[in-house]
Amino acid sequence: MTDQPYPAEFARSDVSGVFTADAKARFALCYPETAHVLTHSLLQHPLLDLEALAHLGEQLPEKSLEYNRGDLPIGIRPEDIPSNGLTIGETIRRIDSANSWCVLKNIEQVPAYRDLLLTLLGELEDVTSATTGEMLRPEGFVFVSSPGSMTPYHFDPEHNILLQLRGWKTMTVFPAGDPRFAAPEAHEAYHSGGGPRNLPWDDALAAHGTDHRLEPGQAIFVPVMAPHYVRNGDKPSISLSITWRSEWSYAETDAHAMNSVLRKYGLKPAPPRRYPVNNLVKSYGYRALRKLGLD
Structure with missing residues (x-):
């Protein structure tokens, strides 16, 4: 699949200067341990158009797709998440009314998307190399969400920047490394291969999270293993997550x-x-x- 040319109507266009000097300066100030909002200029790229993403979803292998109903609670076990009864293409094309959430994983499997991912990460490499060293294992994820949908409480092992492209959402982030928000046993189960990223939720935790509202043209850096959940706004949303690992992570x-x-x-x-x-x-x-x- 990775050798297939991407359709001409979704041909990639060159990008540069997506992160301004001010955005990079803020990133350098906060990286790698503080969640913070940045600005970006990646809003009209043809590879991130809704139809292009539907086509991408139909080309990716099943293991790279996750999609389900969007009306979920903050805390839910992966095995309890209900299906939306649609195909991935239908989910994306009908996202305005599908009451769904989906993620296209490892989009770098398609060369055009890999080029885009590496270009974006390349703009930040001088900052990351000075602290956590070489950017390792670059990966990209695209999230397409219906109005009001929820990404449940979880953590991720990567350094992560989420770029908001369409609609708006609120990400609530909790401090990384604090056992109040993710028990050591949850980390250990995940990293030893036996546990999920989703975390148990208690309403008493809510007061300790920081809400970051993201509009198109904004992005958020999320530290490694910082617990968070995401609630979509009243419009369909498209977000691009660019991630990497480091020797420290x-x-x-x-x-x-x-x-x-x-x-x-x-x-x-x-x-x-x-x-x-x-x-x-x-x-x-x-x-x-x-x-x-x-x-």
Whole structure:
């Protein structure tokens, strides 16, 4: 599939200067640990038109698609999320009235979208390389949401910038690394391969989140593993998420997995430290266990 040319009517156009100097300066000030809103100029790209995205959804493999009804609670188990009864193409083309939410995962599988992703990340690479080093494993995700739809409470392992392209939404972000908002056991289950990203929700948590309203032309940087949920506004929404990993984020992942091993032996390990502290001791320990097949 990755070798298929993308249809001419959705041909890519070159982009440059999507993030202004002011946006990059703010990003540099807050990266990598503080959620913050940026501005961008990526609003009319042909690859991000609704019909182009419907076509993309129909071309991606099933494992790269997630779509369901949008009227969800903040907290819900993945296995309890109801289907919307539509195909991915129908979901996107009818998003105004489909009462649905969908994400197209790993859009970089299509060369035109990979070019777009790498161009956008390239604008920020001088900032990230000075702190967390090389941008590793670049990935792109497109979210298409009906009015009022909800992305439940969860965390993500990547450094992430979400660009709002159409409609508006509010992302509520909680501090990363705080066990009040994501228990150590939830991180450990996820990073050792046995748990979901979705987190249990308690209304008592609401007062501790920070709401960030995103309009077209705005973006938000979300730190690694910062819990959050997203509520769409009263219009259909399109958002593009550009993500990357770093050696620091991989070390944190391994440290969580190592803690899972230690907990099996009745220990109560301290959670991984947040940036700028690295987690190399536990990371190297877990990588050694994995190489020996003892993880």
